[in-house]
Amino acid sequence: MYRAGALGVLITFFLIIWATVLMPMVLFNPKPSGHGNNYAVSNKEVADPARGRQVYVREGCFYCHTQFTRLQDRGYGPLVKAGDYVFETPHQLGTARTGPDLTNEGGKYPAQWQKAHLINPRAVKPGSIMPSFSFLSDRDMNDLVAYVQSLGNERKVTAYVEAPAEYMQGTIPKTVDTNSDAAANAGRGLYIQDCAACHGMEGLGNGPNAISLEKKPANFTRPFYKQYSDEFWYYRVTEGVPGTRMPRWGDGGNLNDPRGGILTPEQRWYLVAYLKTLSKDRTSEDTVDKLDQLNSVGIERLPVITKEQWEPHSGEE
Amino acid sequence: MLLDKIFSNQEGSASRNFMISALWWSIFAMGAGLFAGMEFSVPDLVHNVPQLSMPHLRMWHVNGVAIGWLSMGYVGSMFYMVPNLAKTKLWSERLGNMTMWAWNLLMVGAFCTLLNGATEGREYAELGAVLDVFALLALFCISANVYMTIVHRRVKKLYVSLWYFLGALFWFPLVYLIGQRTFVQLPGLNDAIIGWFYGHNILGMWFTTVGVGMMYYLLPRTTGNPLYSHGLSMLGFWGIALFYAPTGTHHILQSPVPEWLKAIAVISSIFLLVPVFTVLTNFFMTMKGKWHLMITDMPTRFTVTSCLFYLVTCTQGPFQATRWINWYLHFSQWVVGHAHLALLGTFSFILSASIYYGLPRVTGREWYSQGLIRAHWWLKFLGFLLMMTSLTIAGLVQAAGWAFGIPVDQWSLTIRPYWFLRAISGVMIVLGQLFFAYNAYKTLYTPAKLEVKTKEAGVTA
Numbered sequence: 001m002y003r004a005g006a007l008g009v010l011i012t013f014f015l016i017i018w019a020t021v022l023m024p025m026v027l028f029n030p031k032p033s034g035h036g037n038n039y040a041v042s043n044k045e046v047a048d049p050a051r052g053r054q055v056y057v058r059e060g061c062f063y064c065h066t067q068f069t070r071l072q073d074r075g076y077g078p079l080v081k082a083g084d085y086v087f088e089t090p091h092q093l094g095t096a097r098t099g100p101d102l103t104n105e106g107g108k109y110p111a112q113w114q115k116a117h118l119i120n121p122r123a124v125k126p127g128s129i130m131p132s133f134s135f136l137s138d139r140d141m142n143d144l145v146a147y148v149q150s151l152g153n154e155r156k157v158t159a160y161v162e163a164p165a166e167y168m169q170g171t172i173p174k175t176v177d178t179n180s181d182a183a184a185n186a187g188r189g190l191y192i193q194d195c196a197a198c199h200g201m202e203g204l205g206n207g208p209n210a211i212s213l214e215k216k217p218a219n220f221t222r223p224f225y226k227q228y229s230d231e232f233w234y235y236r237v238t239e240g241v242p243g244t245r246m247p248r249w250g251d252g253g254n255l256n257d258p259r260g261g262i263l264t265p266e267q268r269w270y271l272v273a274y275l276k277t278l279s280k281d282r283t284s285e286d287t288v289d290k291l292d293q294l295n296s297v298g299i300e301r302l303p304v305i306t307k308e309q310w311e312p313h314s315g316e317e
Numbered sequence: 318m319l320l321d322k323i324f325s326n327q328e329g330s331a332s333r334n335f336m337i338s339a340l341w342w343s344i345f346a347m348g349a350g351l352f353a354g355m356e357f358s359v360p361d362l363v364h365n366v367p368q369l370s371m372p373h374l375r376m377w378h379v380n381g382v383a384i385g386w387l388s389m390g391y392v393g394s395m396f397y398m399v400p401n402l403a404k405t406k407l408w409s410e411r412l413g414n415m416t417m418w419a420w421n422l423l424m425v426g427a428f429c430t431l432l433n434g435a436t437e438g439r440e441y442a443e444l445g446a447v448l449d450v451f452a453l454l455a456l457f458c459i460s461a462n463v464y465m466t467i468v469h470r471r472v473k474k475l476y477v478s479l480w481y482f483l484g485a486l487f488w489f490p491l492v493y494l495i496g497q498r499t500f501v502q503l504p505g506l507n508d509a510i511i512g513w514f515y516g517h518n519i520l521g522m523w524f525t526t527v528g529v530g531m532m533y534y535l536l537p538r539t540t541g542n543p544l545y546s547h548g549l550s551m552l553g554f555w556g557i558a559l560f561y562a563p564t565g566t567h568h569i570l571q572s573p574v575p576e577w578l579k580a581i582a583v584i585s586s587i588f589l590l591v592p593v594f595t596v597l598t599n600f601f602m603t604m605k606g607k608w609h610l611m612i613t614d615m616p617t618r619f620t621v622t623s624c625l626f627y628l629v630t631c632t633q634g635p636f637q638a639t640r641w642i643n644w645y646l647h648f649s650q651w652v653v654g655h656a657h658l659a660l661l662g663t664f665s666f667i668l669s670a671s672i673y674y675g676l677p678r679v680t681g682r683e684w685y686s687q688g689l690i691r692a693h694w695w696l697k698f699l700g701f702l703l704m705m706t707s708l709t710i711a712g713l714v715q716a717a718g719w720a721f722g723i724p725v726d727q728w729s730l731t732i733r734p735y736w737f738l739r740a741i742s743g744v745m746i747v748l749g750q751l752f753f754a755y756n757a758y759k760t761l762y763t764p765a766k767l768e769v770k771t772k773e774a775g776v777t778a
Contacts, residue, residue, distance in 0.1 A: 002475065009484050009558060013491070016562040020581060021495060024510050025503075028575045057438030060372025066648060070571040074722030082573040085505030090438040090498075093509050093572055097648040097715070098357075100725040122360070127730050129360045131371045206722035219722075 033083025035155045037106075042146050052147025055140045057090065059133060065102045066094030067151070074204040074219050077104025078155045099130060104152030114145045163235035176269035178230050178276065187274025190267055198245070203278040215244040225279035233272040237263070324414045328406060329679040331413025335393030336672050336679075337761070338417060339386050340754045342424050346381025347750050349374045351743035357736040368432040376443050377431040383441070383519065384452070385424045387664055391527045392420075392459055394671040395482050397679050398534050399463050402479055403470035408462050416458040423451045439498065439508070441516040446499045453493060460486040477550040481530030484558060488522035506574055513565035520659060521561035528664045529557070529596055531671050532624060536603050539617040539674060540610055545602035549595050556592025560585045567638040571647065579640075586638035593631035600624045615690045619670030622698060626662035633658065645720055650732070651712025654705050661746070662701050669693070669753065676757065685759035693749045693756070700745030703738060711735035 039049040056062070067088075069076045080103060085091065109117070113124060118141060121130040136144065162168065176183045192201070198217040200206040205219035218225075228236075238250030238261070250261035250268055263271070325331075353374035356362050363369045400407045407413055426448045430436070436443040444452065463486055467479065475483075496515020498508060537544050544550065566574060566582035601624070610617040633655055637646050646652065673690060677683055684690060711732040718728035 005480070008555070009487060012555075012558045013488055013562065016559075017491075017495070020563045020565065020578065021511060021514055024575060024578055025507060028507065028510075028578070030504070030506065030573075058434040058436060059370070060376055060434070060436065062438070062440070063372050063375050068572045070644075072644065072720060075724075080573060082506055085509075085573075088505030089502050089508050091505045091509040091512065092438070093505075093569060095440060095568065095648070096650065096653060097719070097725075098650075099729075125726065127726065129357055129729060129733075129736070131356060131360055132364060133370070135365045135367045135370070200722070204722045210721070 028082075030082035030086060032086045033081050035081065036084040036087055037150050037152065038154045039147070039150055041150055041153060047142040047146035049143065049146040049150040052140075052143035052145070052150075053092075055136070055144045056092065056147055059136070059144075061102075062092045062094040064094075064096065064098035064130075065100065066097050067092050067101070067103050068094075069101060069103045072216060073101060074206055075221060076101045077152055078223055080155070084155065099128075102148065102151055104155060106149045106151040106153045111145050111149055114148055115141060118144065163229065163232040167231045167235040167238075172231075172234065172265070174230070174269060175266050176273060178269060178273040180273065183270050183273035184277055185274075187270040187272065190263070190271050191274050194249070194263070195271075203275075213245050217244075217246070220275060220278040221280050223279055225275075228276065230272055230276065233275055234268055237268050237271055237275075323418070324411045326410050328410065329397060331407060331410050331417055332393045332396035333676065333679045333761075334414060334417045335389050335396060335420075336676055337757065338421050338424075339388075339390035339393060339668070340672075340750075340757055342381055342385030342389065343750055344747075344754055345428065346378055346385050347743075347747050349381060350378040351740070351747045353378055354736075354743040355740045358733070358740050367434065373432050373434055376434075376436055377428065379441065380427050380431055380443060381424070382660065383524075384427065384444075387524060387660065387668060389417075389420055389424075390668040390672060391523075391531075392416075394531055394668065394675060395459075395463060395486075395527065397675045398478060398531065398671075399466050399482060402472075402476050402534070403467055404472050405466060405469050408465035408469060412458055412462050416455045416462070419451065419455045419458070423448055423455065426451070437497075437499065439512050441519055442497050442512065444497075449493075449497045449499045453490060456486075456490040456493060460490060476533070477544070477547065477554060478530040478534040480551075480554050481526045481533065484554070485523055485526035485530070488526070488562075489519075492518045492522050506572070509569055509572065510566060510574055510578065513568040514562075515565070516568065517565040518562055521557070521564065524660065524664045525561065526557065528623075528667050529553075529627075531667050532596075532600060532620060532627075535616060535620045535667070535670055535674055536600055536624075539614055539620060539670075540604060540607040542603050542605065542607055545599050545605070549599045553592045553596035553599065556589075556595060560588040560592060564589065564638065567643065570638075570640060570643045583638055583640060587635045589631065590635050593627070597624060597628050615687065615694065616670045616674035618694060619666050619673060622694070623663050623666035623670060626658060626666065626701075630655065630658045630663055646712065646716050648719065649712035649715035650708045650735075651716065654708030654712060657701070657708070658705055661697075662705070666697070669697075672753075672757070676760070680761060682760050685756050685763070689752045689756040693752045696745045696749030696752070700742045700749060703745070704742035707735040707738035707742065711739075 037049075039053065042049060068080050069078070071079065085093075117124050117130075118133045118136070120132055120134065121128045133141070133144075191199075191203075196207055198205075198207045198209045198213065199220065200210070200217075203220035205217040207217065210217050238248065240246045240248040248261065249263045249271075250265065261268075325334075352369065353371050356371045356374070367373060396407055396413055427444055430445055430448070431443060435445055437445060463482060467475070467483065492515060496511060496518070498511055503511060533544065533550065536542075563585045564582050566578045567586050570579055570583070604621065607617075608621075611621050612618075636642055637651070637655065673684070714728055714732050714735075717723070718725070718731075
């Protein structure tokens with residue numbers, strides 16, 4: 001009887017090992033997506049992101065900062081794909097977020113700001129409970145900043161979506177100059193009236209209605225929306241999104257009827273002019289180039305705060 | 318002579334030494350946890366000391382508690398429970414003491430490396446290559462010792478505790494071997510899958526299996542009631558064996574790992590309710606008519622507290638492993654509270670019960686002070702409730718913050734009072750543990766008055 005028991009213990013265990021350890025090794029081999037972090041971006045003489053990663057591991061940053069964005073994370077940049085992590089060993093996905101997610105942290109702040117933040121977090125972020133890493137050597141510190149600045153630097157949009165043919169062939173007269181500030185301002189009014197209840201005042205997808213929706217409203221600040229052409233925006237607003245609570249704002253039957261739909265075609269174009277300003281661009285490259293200025297920052301000197309930091313979005317207005 | 322002193326052959330010495338070592342390391346490990354917890358409230362508590370920065374303290378706290386306090390205590394408990402159940406002596410006390418020294422050396426190594434940031438960067442598997450090999454050798458020695466004790470047993474039937482111990486000592490070295498990934502470089506997400514297989518199974522295949530085995534041993538012993546049902550106990554054992562091990566991936570449910578693996582993890586997490594309620598039904602039916610012992614008998618009180626916390630942990634666990642609950646709660650301090658519920662609420666309490674029950678029987682000395690034991694229970698119990706409450710509330714605030722896109726800077730201000738309460742709860746828990754260690758020290762290292770008298774009488778006679 002105990003022989004059978006021992007055999008049972010053996011079999012159950014190896015069955016589980018087979019199913020949850022060996023099978024994923026065999027079946028789950030994502031190809032490199034080309035959107036993983038690129039550590040070869042900066043001059044190694046100045047600062048080496050690959051070595052900075054070792055500092056990140058050594059100082060245990062992953063206990064408080066995660067490195068994967070989820071659908072519901074607003075304002076944390078593009079979502080991750082399996083292929084982004086192929087060269088990330090040991091994995092730094094993290095378990096808890098006592099601090100923000102760092103998946104796309106690169107370029108969010110100037111490199112000098114990052115360094116000052118590491119030396120004395122509360123000098124640049126009052127109320128922060130991040131420990132001070134002032135004990136790091138200058139080389140470690142610069143490498144760590146270079147690593148942080150390289151996070152998500154390759155995660156760009158490469159595939160583009162196109163609106164259906166009837167929206168693309170110039171059959172819909174564009175009655176509004178969607179690149180003008182005036183149109184965007186008009187669109188903003190419409191947005192606050194009709195869209196903000198679900199999509200939020202800043203387009204983050206966190207309006208008060210969002211709590212009750214199973215499919216969460218879109219977060220327009222994602223770089224993903226940079227790829228939308230005017231026609232695609234117009235198509236989305238006009239037709240709504242099937243399977244979600246996003247309604248049709250236009251009359252699908254007659255695209256050009258000025259009386260059709262909840263919003264007139266002109267109003268929808270105003271909305272497009274506003275919506276296309278919301279998505280944030282990612283500008284990590286220029287901050288990585290500025291790494292050689294790192295050593296000029298001391299503990300007491302606060303970094304220059306750039307305009308981009310405080311703008312809710314950096315689109316053209 | 319010296320050899321006999323270091324690698325003693327005396328009966329029960331290995332068990333005793335393991336338990337004392339566990340208490341010794343628990344002070345440092347829990348103390349580090351308290352210190353790290355205080356740094357959440359006062360982030361500038363120490364400056365420019367890398368060894369005392371929060372992430373380094375946390376590494377040592379987790380490893381010190383898991384591998385030092387709990388694991389060493391577990392081995393010490395098994396070293397007196399297994400011979401007792403097999404009605405024989407431990408196969409080799411010398412080997413047991415040797416592993417005890419090896420494990421202490423391992424802990425010294427862990428203390429020195431982790432606090433200095435020498436880590437492999439894998440949560441729960443931080444120890445470096447040399448220490449990993451060391452830990453594995455020690456684990457194999459312990460397994461050999463326990464297995465050989467069973468081979469030389471003088472009873473025919475194996476009690477259910479022995480099933481758990483034997484299972485754990487077969488599973489855990491293998492889980493450790495697979496989970497460390499010291500000598501392999503896996504692609505990032507595969508690394509994470511194996512990492513959480515290990516991270517969850519150090520709990521499932523070691524802390525739970527041995528801990529439940531200890532509950533099965535202690536409840537009938539302390540209450541004097543026979544076990545309610547051996548059939549149920551077997552059902553629970555096989556349920557845990559089947560459903561615990563594949564659950565690891567529920568820690569990374571929203572990352573881009575394969576959906577089928579997530580499905581396996583979630584389903585087996587929910588199925589875990591079956592063995593858990595089987596086991597607990599068995600425990601609570603065994604307690605029938607003896608609940609009043611919780612008032613007078615301290616090992617019983619610790620054991621029952623542990624069983625009740627086990628009920629809460631294992632109801633909460635499957636709940637938060639389901640996709641939508643996980644969608645909301647993941648990454649928040651709720652999960653930290655849950656982890657403490659398992660390792661502090663359940664398994665620290667059962668280990669304390671085992672030491673309170675076992676140490677007098679191994680050494681033949683009565684506890685120095687019952688009052689200190691009571692103080693320990695109250696401090697740890699109330700401290701733990703405070704910690705659990707504050708972390709859970711903080712977790713809910715954080716979860717709401719993530720779900721509604723509130724910036725971290727905002728909700729991190731909201732949860733500051735809960736960090737403070739957590740630090741206070743840490744003080745209570747560490748104080749309780751200090752009472753425990755002091756009590757053990759007084760029990761073992763102050764000669765009992767009666768003994769002194771007989772000795773003097775012997776000299777004068």
